[in-house]
Amino acid sequence: MKVLAADGISPKGIELLQKEFEVDVRDKISAEELLEVIPQYDALMVRSASKVTAEVINRAEKLKIIGRAGVGVDNIDIPAATAKGIIVINSPGGNTIAATEHTMAMMLAMSRNIPIANETMQKGEWNRKQYVGVELRNKTLGVIGMGRIGSGVAKRAMAFDMNVIAYDPYINEDRAKDLGVTVGTLDDVITQSDFITVHMPLTPDTKGMIGMEQMKKMKKGVRLVNCARGGIIVEEDLAEAVKQGIVAGAAIDVFTSEPVGADHPLVGVPGIVLTPHLGASTVEAQVGVSLDVSEGILAALKGEPVATAVNMAPVSPQVMKVIAPYLTLAERLGGTVASLAEAPVKKVEVTYNGEITEVNTGMLTTAVIKGLLNPIMENDVNYVNAPGLAKERGIKVTEVKKKEAEDFANLITVKADIGGGKNLTVQGTLFGSEARIVRINKFRVDVDPQARILVCPHINKPGVIGTIGTFLGVHGINISGMQVGKTEVEGTSLMVLTVDHDIPASVLKDVKGIDGIIDAKLVNFYAI
Ligand SMILES: NC(=O)c1ccc[n+]([C@@H]2O[C@H](COP(=O)([O-])OP(=O)(O)OC[C@H]3O[C@@H](n4cnc5c(N)ncnc54)[C@H](O)[C@@H]3O)[C@@H](O)[C@H]2O)c1
Numbered sequence: 069m070k071v072l073a074a075d076g077i078s079p080k081g082i083e084l085l086q087k088e089f090e091v092d093v094r095d096k097i098s099a100e101e102l103l104e105v106i107p108q109y110d111a112l113m114v115r116s117a118s119k120v121t122a123e124v125i126n127r128a129e130k131l132k133i134i135g136r137a138g139v140g141v142d143n144i145d146i147p148a149a150t151a152k153g154i155i156v157i158n159s160p161g162g163n164t165i166a167a168t169e170h171t172m173a174m175m176l177a178m179s180r181n182i183p184i185a186n187e188t189m190q191k192g193e194w195n196r197k198q199y200v201g202v203e204l205r206n207k208t209l210g211v212i213g214m215g216r217i218g219s220g221v222a223k224r225a226m227a228f229d230m231n232v233i234a235y236d237p238y239i240n241e242d243r244a245k246d247l248g249v250t251v252g253t254l255d256d257v258i259t260q261s262d263f264i265t266v267h268m269p270l271t272p273d274t275k276g277m278i279g280m281e282q283m284k285k286m287k288k289g290v291r292l293v294n295c296a297r298g299g300i301i302v303e304e305d306l307a308e309a310v311k312q313g314i315v316a317g318a319a320i321d322v323f324t325s326e327p328v329g330a331d332h333p334l335v336g337v338p339g340i341v342l343t344p345h346l347g348a349s350t351v352e353a354q355v356g357v358s359l360d361v362s363e364g365i366l367a368a369l370k371g372e373p374v375a376t377a378v379n380m381a382p383v384s385p386q387v388m389k390v391i392a393p394y395l396t397l398a399e400r401l402g403g404t405v406a407s408l409a410e411a412p413v414k415k416v417e418v419t420y421n422g423e424i425t426e427v428n429t430g431m432l433t434t435a436v437i438k439g440l441l442n443p444i445m446e447n448d449v450n451y452v453n454a455p456g457l458a459k460e461r462g463i464k465v466t467e468v469k470k471k472e473a474e475d476f477a478n479l480i481t482v483k484a485d486i487g488g489g490k491n492l493t494v495q496g497t498l499f500g501s502e503a504r505i506v507r508i509n510k511f512r513v514d515v516d517p518q519a520r521i522l523v524c525p526h527i528n529k530p531g532v533i534g535t536i537g538t539f540l541g542v543h544g545i546n547i548s549g550m551q552v553g554k555t556e557v558e559g560t561s562l563m564v565l566t567v568d569h570d571i572p573a574s575v576l577k578d579v580k581g582i583d584g585i586i587d588a589k590l591v592n593f594y595a596i
């Protein structure tokens with residue numbers, strides 16, 4: 069498999085990927101070049117420079133995952149990726165400290181005139197009177213967006229003896245109070261703050277949130293900081309407000325359109341400090357984000373779920389710890405159902421019993437659907453596209469949770485409605501860390517869902533098992549394991565043979581013709 073690492077990704081993550089995959093590193097790649105080369109790649113890693121548009125995504129032929137070495141995924145067309153079943157991951161925390169510290173650096177640099185003082189001194193000037201600054205102590209800092217970076221900035225600002233007032237419509241008020249932050253409305257922040265810093269993504273709600281109208285309501289001498297996304301503060305309005313003295317100063321790291329040239333409205337305005345999107349540019353953060361996305365890409369290319377996928381329901385690390393051991397089992401139960409079903413599955417009910425019901429099992433249900441669809445779909449089915457594909461095919465999926473354990477501490481039951489009043493049920497559990505299928509329809513079994521299994525309901529009479537063994541042997545198919553159902557149902561039993569070789573359709577047809585064999589279905593776990 070091939071990975072393209074664009075935009076100057078730190079070598080640490082690339083080294084990790086190179087152990088398993090071929091990695092092409094293109095620190096600078098134009099939009100045209102990206103379009104041209106994308107069909108070759110299974111995974112793409114970018115920072116903020118490359119725009120992964122719908123056109124790039126639709127041109128991709130093998131792409132399975134896009135890794136954003138950073139937080140903001142606004143340079144990736146997520147709906148286009150989701151529609152194609154491409155996982156998009158980011159590094160939600162890898163550069164938090166870097167961006168937090170950059171915000172503090174910008175706030176201090178702006179309030180103490182450091183950039184201009186340095187610039188003039190480098191020219192041999194000694195201007196002490198001209199560059200008198202203001203202190204942070206006892207000032208009110210308004211934080212808009214109290215997520216990872218906003219909270220980090222608030223905490224640090226309090227160490228500078230600032231009062232912090234925050235606005236975030238989705239804020240966890242208890243956490244804000246624990247931090248010692250006052251929670252207010254947007255208007256409170258705008259009218260009461262001496263410094264205002266924004267830390268939210270660029271969305272239709274946040275775009276242009278701070279323009280001339282808001283700036284005119286602000287305290288005289290207010291200073292603004294934007295290390296989040298260009299466009300949250302209207303650039304032309306900010307330039308004008310600083311020129312007119314409505315706003316005393318600004319420190320801006322991010323821009324509506326990057327890179328920025330000398331013609332940008334904020335360039336050359338005295339009182340405005342600019343940096344070229346350096347918020348995440350520390351050695352530590354670049355190593356962090358590079359490792360985060362590389363680990364995600366490694367997992368995704370092995371078909372494992374990635375907790376940092378942004379186009380899937382988020383799964384917390386705590387929940388992931390509980391459900392991770394069951395993912396393969398769930399997928400194999402789905403695959404077993406697909407292989408045993410005589411007709412298209414119309415409905416799937418996944419029932420969870422036992423302790424596992426205490427966490428969100430949504431991802432396990434997706435794993436069941438992934439396993440159910442993978443053997444029958446041309447294209448790869450993954451955690452991103454499985455729910456949508458099931459819906460497209462009219463398969464209704466429901467989840468049931470029963471806290472009480474049955475015979476096993478935890479049990480997953482997949483019941484499929486295959487129409488005509490017929491159902492198919494497969495149950496599985498974990499014995500330690502080992503997956504086991506413990507029931508197929510009414511038959512109690514103990515099957516290791518590995519390699520290939522041949523599932524044969526048969527009449528419980530002498531000679532049937534021997535005949536099938538000899539028949540497969542004649543066709544060069546070795547049996548490496550065998551299980552006969554522990555229950556007999558109306559004179560029938562279930563035989564599950566682990567076979568070392570694929571069974572051609574013609575041989576399978578003949579197996580079905582053996583006296584006493586009711587049916588024979590191959591479950592090939594390599595294809596699930
Ligand atoms: N300059 C850089 O290099 C750099 C580096 C890292 C992150 N960032 C950017 O910083 C921003 C914040 O990153 P984070 O990691 O703290 O994200 P986060 O997801 O932890 O926090 C974002 C916060 O914004 C809040 N929010 C959303 N809509 C809002 C609205 N309408 N009004 C107020 N608050 C709103 C959310 O509730 C959330 O708490 C992102 O845009 C990210 O891309 C920039």
Ligand SMILES: O=C(O)CC[C@@H](O)C(=O)O
Binds near residue numbers: 140141163
């Ligand atoms: O890649 C970068 O350096 C910028 C990253 C930053 O904007 C982010 O959203 O994480």
